[in-house]
Amino acid sequence: MRYEEVIAVTKENLETIFPGLGYTSLDMEGANVVLYSKESHKFLEDPEKIKKLAQSIRKRIIIRPDSSSLVGEKEAEEQIRKIMPEDVTISDIFFEHDSGEVLIEVDDPERIQAYNSQIIATIRKDVKWAPRIIRTPPIKSATIRMVREFLKSESEERRKFLRNLAKRISRDPLPGENYARLTCLGAWREVGRASSLLMTKNSKVMIDCGIDPSAVDTDDPASGAPYLNAPEIWPLNSVDGIVLTHAHMDHSGFLPYLFTIGYDGPVYLTAPTRDMLLLLLMDYIKLGMSENRKVPYKMEDVRSLIRHTVTLNYNETTDISPDIRVTLRNAGHILGSSVVHFHIGEGFHNLLMSGDIKYMNSWLFNAADSRLPRVETFVTESTYGGRSDFQPSRQEAGERLAQIVRLAAERKGKVLVPVFAVGRSQEVMLVLEEKYRLGEIPKVPVYLDGMIYEATSIHTAYPEFLNSNLRDLITRKKENPFLSDIFTRVDAPETRENIVSDVGPLVVLATSGMMNGGPVMEYFSNWANDERNFLVFVGYQADGTMGRRILSGAKQLNVRRNDGFKEVKIGLTVESVDGFSGHSDRRQLTKYIEALEFKPKRILVNHGDERNAVEFSRALSIKFGVESYAPYNLETVRLR
Numbered sequence: 308m309r310y311e312e313v314i315a316v317t318k319e320n321l322e323t324i325f326p327g328l329g330y331t332s333l334d335m336e337g338a339n340v341v342l343y344s345k346e347s348h349k350f351l352e353d354p355e356k357i358k359k360l361a362q363s364i365r366k367r368i369i370i371r372p373d374s375s376s377l378v379g380e381k382e383a384e385e386q387i388r389k390i391m392p393e394d395v396t397i398s399d400i401f402f403e404h405d406s407g408e409v410l411i412e413v414d415d416p417e418r419i420q421a422y423n424s425q426i427i428a429t430i431r432k433d434v435k436w437a438p439r440i441i442r443t444p445p446i447k448s449a450t451i452r453m454v455r456e457f458l459k460s461e462s463e464e465r466r467k468f469l470r471n472l473a474k475r476i477s478r479d480p481l482p483g484e485n486y487a488r489l490t491c492l493g494a495w496r497e498v499g500r501a502s503s504l505l506m507t508k509n510s511k512v513m514i515d516c517g518i519d520p521s522a523v524d525t526d527d528p529a530s531g532a533p534y535l536n537a538p539e540i541w542p543l544n545s546v547d548g549i550v551l552t553h554a555h556m557d558h559s560g561f562l563p564y565l566f567t568i569g570y571d572g573p574v575y576l577t578a579p580t581r582d583m584l585l586l587l588l589m590d591y592i593k594l595g596m597s598e599n600r601k602v603p604y605k606m607e608d609v610r611s612l613i614r615h616t617v618t619l620n621y622n623e624t625t626d627i628s629p630d631i632r633v634t635l636r637n638a639g640h641i642l643g644s645s646v647v648h649f650h651i652g653e654g655f656h657n658l659l660m661s662g663d664i665k666y667m668n669s670w671l672f673n674a675a676d677s678r679l680p681r682v683e684t685f686v687t688e689s690t691y692g693g694r695s696d697f698q699p700s701r702q703e704a705g706e707r708l709a710q711i712v713r714l715a716a717e718r719k720g721k722v723l724v725p726v727f728a729v730g731r732s733q734e735v736m737l738v739l740e741e742k743y744r745l746g747e748i749p750k751v752p753v754y755l756d757g758m759i760y761e762a763t764s765i766h767t768a769y770p771e772f773l774n775s776n777l778r779d780l781i782t783r784k785k786e787n788p789f790l791s792d793i794f795t796r797v798d799a800p801e802t803r804e805n806i807v808s809d810v811g812p813l814v815v816l817a818t819s820g821m822m823n824g825g826p827v828m829e830y831f832s833n834w835a836n837d838e839r840n841f842l843v844f845v846g847y848q849a850d851g852t853m854g855r856r857i858l859s860g861a862k863q864l865n866v867r868r869n870d871g872f873k874e875v876k877i878g879l880t881v882e883s884v885d886g887f888s889g890h891s892d893r894r895q896l897t898k899y900i901e902a903l904e905f906k907p908k909r910i911l912v913n914h915g916d917e918r919n920a921v922e923f924s925r926a927l928s929i930k931f932g933v934e935s936y937a938p939y940n941l942e943t944v945r946l947r
């Protein structure tokens with residue numbers, strides 16, 4: 308249905324379902340219908356009626372208070388505090404003009420539910436703002452604050468953007484035979500610069516636009532980019548949308564760049580992915596500046612990107628073009644990471660893209676979601692898809708790490724763990740906290756350097772995205788493992804200098820995870836030649852990175868630091884503890900395919916080095932008797 312039709316039909320149905328109830332405007336934002344009313348609370352009195360209306364137009368309906376009816380912020384806040392029961396502690400009240408929502412942060416949201424929902428209804432009736440009760444995050448996040456403030460200041464612009472998006476999504480489909488094809492733009496037969504383009508007769512959708520972590524040292528602004536000069540994606544405004552699987556730079560690092568060369572469409576992602584993305588991109592720009600490295604975009608381009616984000620919840624299906632519907636599912640890899648399901652046409656073809664995926668319960672997340680409807684083509688990552696890539700269990704990995712910390716403590720050495728700020732660092736924190744609590748390691752200070760603490764605070768703000776065990780611990784405050792007193796945040800260069808010259812024993816978790824820059828290099832260049840120390844890798848080291856060179860046995864390296872290059876001899880013990888990986892090993896990847904209820908007819912393999920990708924695709928075609936293939940970058944595969 309086109310935009311105008313949707314609005315007309317909704318109007319008609321409103322009169323029969325809600326006779327006599329007034330509204331001030333009716334519009335579309337993205338794929339949703341939005342109704343504004345001075346008496347918005349009356350529309351919500353009977354949820355069945357809203358459901359009926361939504362079904363009649365096959366769209367989600369959002370009921371918002373008309374802005375002219377909203378009670379002023381100051382007065383509204385006073386009234387809300389009066390309405391709330393006295394034993395509920397409100398830590399913050401935040402007004403979102405974008406949606407007419409008022410976010411009320413309380414210590415214990417369950418308590419409000421126990422008081423019955425009357426409180427919510429009263430707030431909505433008295434101050435007109437739509438209340439949303441959320442849990443006070445155990446650790447305040449500056450990033451989340453920044454995203455909120457920014458979206459608030461951009462609410463007018465965003466409304467316009469979302470209305471235009473609605474018109475674009477609901478345009479008439481073109482006549483003629485449909486088709487579906489996938490163009491490989493990056494991370495095919497390699498790891499890094501992930502990007503693909505799904506094309507149908509009507510639509511183009513890009514999945515991810517990452518950077519190659521090993522190609523950051525040149526002066527060419529587009530070095531390390533996916534093949535953005537491929538003709539399929541031009542003109543850029545022919546791309547209907549971009550779906551981002553998760554915030555890691557090898558999937559997102561070139562997204563802001565697209566906004567510098569003319570892209571101004573939507574970026575679909577989960578809310579935690581949006582917040583993590585802002586954190587990682589800001590860090591990347593800052594680091595680039597301090598290391599005198601060219602970054603192909605500025606902070607204002609990152610702001611453009613955030614302005615164009617459209618957040619989706621897991622398991623929520625949304626139209627993103629005239630013939631493509633998208634659903635994000637938990638991928639188990641990092642906070643907010645998604646497996647992406649594309650439903651093309653009315654059952655014409657179904658494509659599932661794994662992104663980076665972990666099919667095993669981890670310290671942080673549930674295993675990736677395999678309960679999917681139809682899948683004809685499955686694109687799977689293969690980072691650890693090699694014949695011998697079997698990872699130890701998480702228990703074994705935890706035990707190995709504890710052993711190393713005990714050994715280091717005995718020799719008064721230091722343990723340096725290069726980590727991505729997001730994902731592995733939180734896993735390692737949870738293990739160290741547990742081992743310390745159970746008395747399995749001595750109390751040595753654990754320093755967190757380079758965005759790790761801030762990334763952790765974003766994790767605690769989205770407990771619903773964590774596994775249920777951790778969610779319980781975090782919400783029971785006193786037992787929140789991230790708040791353990793073994794952790795110290797490094798937030799000033801002086802602190803770092805003190806740690807560097809400390810005699811130990813101690814543990815440092817520092818970014819970047821593949822040692823291509825970041826604070827980890829400062830520690831490494833000072834500690835590398837001391838035999839008492841350990842360097843412990845807990846994540847994948849891509850070809851061409853400093854991490855891979857060290858892991859391959861390099862004895863001497865020229866290391867880039869803030870003050871220039873330094874020649875470093877490597878005398879410390881280098882260890883790789885594999886069970887922490889956020890990626891599935893070969894066994895888990897295979898099990899995930901087995902767990903899919905609907906067996907795919909075709910499996911494409913990406914995000915693995917050439918040997919792994921090719922070998923894994925052969926093994927899959929034998930095991931499942933399906934067409935399986937590892938395409939090259941720039942290839943286009945016809946899906947149907």
Ligand SMILES: [Zn+2]
Binds near residue numbers: 553555640663
């Ligand atoms: Zn990743």
Ligand SMILES: [Zn+2]
Binds near residue numbers: 501555558663914
């Ligand atoms: Zn990746």
